[in-house]
């Protein structure tokens with residue numbers, strides 16, 4: 001069955017920074033879409049400057065898994081859109097938060113923390129070695145014991161997140177730091193996967209291993225069963241059984 005994937009990209013760096021345009025001429029969402037192309041995925045793309053902030057209800061409500069990349073305009077995303085996405089996640093839509101999406105309104109809302117971390121950006125970047133610490137997890141399917149990103153932005157601990165349900169990756173950087181670079185949570189009926197490699201001035205979203213991780217993340221985050229009861233506040237006025245002592 002086809003998974004309806006929507007790649008949401010803030011899309012601002014590509015408008016104003018030539019070095020980002022040079023690396024991602026079809027924007028970051030275009031590079032990801034090309035990289036994860038597969039008959040199983042029906043891919044749609046949206047940006048902040050598109051009508052309805054790139055996610056009209058008609059698209060959001062028809063999305064099985066949403067990918068989220070943002071950085072310089074987190075605060076411009078309306079609270080109304082965050083409310084609608086949150087409710088879709090709680091009802092079972094999968095969510096993949098990419099890189100600097102850690103500081104988005106959306107991720108912070110779903111985590112309930114500030115999601116602060118330590119970071120360092122340099123022209124050459126850090127070498128990032130991503131260790132696959134949960135090799136039997138579906139997101140690790142087909143991956144080697146570790147893989148490397150030759151030029152990456154350092155995202156380091158402490159990372160201000162609630163304890164992840166599962167840790168898939170831990171990264172080491174040539175500068176000496178470490179980071180929980182692949183984490184999962186469940187919120188309501190929805191599955192959330194955070195994956196950190198992916199800075200806009202490095203060609204990380206042209207990397208086949210990164211595409212593999214994102215594809216695996218989409219397949220994991222999709223809820224196969226869609227007909228389960230929505231988790232609503234359920235007033236059960238009538239008990240299933242009377243009390244043994246006959247009291248009401």
Ligand code: ZN
Nearest residue numbers: 100153199200
């Ligand atoms: Zn970055």
